[in-house]
Amino acid sequence: MNVKDNLISIQKEINDACNRVNRDPALVQIIAVTKYVSMETTERALDAGLIHIGENRAEGALQKWEALHERGIWHFIGSMQTRKVKKIIGKYEYLHSLDRISLAKEVDKRLEEGQVMKCFLQVNVSGEESKSGLSPEEVIPFIKELSIFKGIQVIGLMTMAPFFDNAEMTRPVFRKLRKLRDSIMVMKLSHAPCTELSMGMSNDYTVAIEEGATFIRLGSALVGRE
Template sequence: MSVKEKLISIQKEIEVVCNRVKRNPASIQIVAVTKYVSVETTEKALNAGLIHIGENRVEGAVQKWEALHESGIWHFIGSMQTRKVKQIIGKYEYLHSLDRLSLAKEVDKRLEEGQVMKCFVQVNVSGEESKSGLAPEEVIPFIKELSTFQGIQVIGLMTMAPFFDDAELTRPIFRRLKEIKDSVMALQLPYAPCTELSMGMSNDYRVAIEEGATFIRLGSALVGRE
């Protein structure tokens, strides 16, 4: 199947899920995760009608942005080393992996006056040692500490669930992230509206949508691997 055919199939699946839980399919943004594919395949994804492109590694992120930045909206979704922040500032609009004050400080420092980075705070809901992110109980104290950074806007929370053959097992993780997000929203912090949830990947995006995902990150199911 072509990327276009896969996208149409996934969009139909999203409609089915949204109808089941009474959500508007337009509230779901698909981020095409292109870390395992070439610039050419990424271009095909954009030509297929995808808008949001997600990269995990700085080198690939810069390469693809330089080739294709006139199309699409660019998301950095991988762990970000502080020393590499300067390479994505001014290129990527979204950062899905804000997880420490030193990173927030560097992002804020590198932004030009008036620029804003739309950030998701990464939360390690499952507690897996192999995954980055804050523990659930650390999220609100961390977000409160971001108040002094003019360029950081916390638009939502992000998590990665463990891979299960049965995607239903991810449901408690996604549900917990939504609960934390609602708690942050209730604080009504002007720099942290926290209305979005970046959760759900190729194997579990249906469950994530049922639990409130607004951004789903799809790689293998959408653009494949090369």
């Protein structure tokens, strides 16, 4: 798996998608999802110039983090069990799966004074039973509840679209998340600036970019699966 060549190809696709909708490609950040690949492949991603690394295991990524954490910015992108929060505090800068008050409470409790966890609220836009997350209707009331937690900063929303052979079918999901994000931004909440959108994966990231994604999560297209 030649990560550098893959990145060149992906960057061209990002540029093309941004050109189609008059966006600045510099506003789209790639998260290299390394949960299925080795330490060596993760290193190759960093060597290629990527800085955002995505993992979804509190324990499984520890060895990678210990060896490589100074070279990257670490994102926890999977469902987070409350009892494992203590394992990610101080290691992961971003949490992409905040979806319940009990989790917010535990994160806030474990943070040191003055520390902040940058959080995406996970939204189940498609309504699939197999996916975690808040319903779109629950998001704004949930954000208002989070105002009591000094260590929680809601920087944006995250979703996973259903898998379709035709990526164009994902567009309504991404568009709905963007519109929800926009409605929160105008509220100008100090604890929830909500400027970011984490959406789009290897099969549908160009559509997500056209709909406003600021972080795309790429695994197989970028670093493969080992």
